[in-house]
Amino acid sequence: MNRIKIYHLLILVGMLTACTTKQPLQVTVYETSASGNKLTEISEFSTSENASEIGLFPDKTYQTITGFGGSFTESSAYLLNRLSKKNRALILDAYFSKKGANYSLTRTHISSCDFSLSNYTYAPIADDLELKHFSVEEDEADLIPMIKEAMAVSEDGFKIIASPWTAPPWMKDNNKYVGGKLVDEHYGTFALFFSKYLDAYKAEGIDIWGLTPVNEPHGNGNNWESMHFSPEEETDFVQNHLGPTLEANGNGATKILGYDQNRAGLKEWVDSMFKDEASSKYFDGTAIHWYESTFDYLPEALQYAHKKAPNKYLIETEGCVDSEIPKWQDDAWYWKKESTDWGWDWAPPQDKHLHPKYAPVNRYARDIIGCLNNWVDGWVDWNMVLDRQGGPNWFKNWCVAPVIVDPDNDEVYFTPLYYTMAHFSKYMRPGAQIIDVKNTDASLMVTAAKNPDGSIAVIIFNEGENLKTFELSLGDASKSISIQPQAIQTILLTN
DSSP, X not given: OOHHHXXXXXXXXXXXXXXXXXXXXXXXXXXXXXXXXXXXXXXXOOOOTTOEEEEEEEEEEEEEOXXXXXXXXXXXXXXXXXXXXXXXXXXXXHHHSTTTTOOOEEEEEXXXXXXXXXXXXXXXXXXXXXXXXXXXXXXXXXXXXHHHHHHHHOSSOOEEEEEESSOOGGGBTTXXXXXXXXXXXXXXXXXXXXXXXXXXXXXXXXXOOEEOSSSOTTOSXXXXXXXXXXXXXXXXXXXXXXXXXXXXXXXXXXXXXXXXXXXXXXXXXXXXXXXXXXXXXXXXEEEEEOTTOSSOOOHHHHHHHHHHSTTSEEEEEEOOEESOOOOTTOGGGGGSTTBOOXXXXXXXXXXXXXXXXXXXXXXXXXXXXXXXXXXXXXXXXXESEEETTSOOOTTOOOEEOSEEEETTTTEEEEOHHHHHHHHHHTTSOTTOEEEEEEESOTTEEEEEEEOTTSOXXXXXEEOSSSOEEXXXXXXXXXXXXXXXXXXXXXXXXXX
């Protein structure tokens, strides 16, 4: 072989080598696992010749993130008031400071809900059509102080979505807190009720970012505060009453999110809400819950809702481990498939398969990632704090929260659910855009977002019982990483 041919061969080998050799990718990895990691930074990883591949493509983007967080309830606020100042501050810092979960999207209830100490309404006087006696005094002892303290802790601030569980009973056809429907003659009065609420909270120094017309318009089996709307009735209420009233009273910038219940009912609701330009005008988006299934995040329904209103918000406004008394200082329980939900006992036979026993951490991680990969732009947990019974709750509808407290002994337990939520809220910030990801291991759930500061957060969930290895790549840079069995990771790539 002559020198010219050898020279050309060397050039070709060099080109091929350059094409196949990648630069090291600089990452910081945080992991929460059944083995004991709690948002722990890790830097040593196992390697394997059979590693899967996860490729990041930030030039292809999807929805913009509105935020992640939890809910201010009277129950949570009441419990914080029973703790020492030290532990109260510990919890609020853990949720709202930059060194903590840095929550950016929250929810609260308008008047009472099941996670209140009793039934109450801001407008108790019957036939007070101008709502001259409207007052949020019931919130001044617990709920409003909790929100204000969270605002003081949060450097970046957070949005609040507010939802009524019912209209004042005297506006309904059954005159009760539970069940019934809003009577036609009070559609305008109830719209004014929202406007009064926004003004009252603004006077307290609290701006409400968004509203839903009612929590769970299909009802809840007539167990606690509720009020029924059909899709057509709620669309009529928003289009002809709530939207125009807020606009006329200077609250037109407040977002209105329709529906606010389980995803299986999405199609008929978005078909009504976004039927035409007139019906869509005052709806800024759709609110959803997760209680339809303990394992299926219903991607087809989410895709349908997005396609029906591609420029509107699609926000998960409530999800929790329901129908359970929390396990105290037992991290292992949150990773085991021992939890049951309402449907374990009460779902109709044809839906029983949607409600098997499940692991709480798995359900959270799987659902949030599934939502983000199907156009959901915000995800809000339910109560931030509950006691060892899973309350207080006037109906005794016990549930689990990421933080459990024992107020009698002034003790606090951060469950694995707290760290699971923080993997998203801390590292995927408002304004981030979900980016395209290629993943060759179907047993790993993966999502990724590019933050406004240019950093990229990749979140990976390994529900399985085996350690997994993968090659994470971005352009011509890559990094070999492993994830423990039953673990969630946030991988942060910074400029």
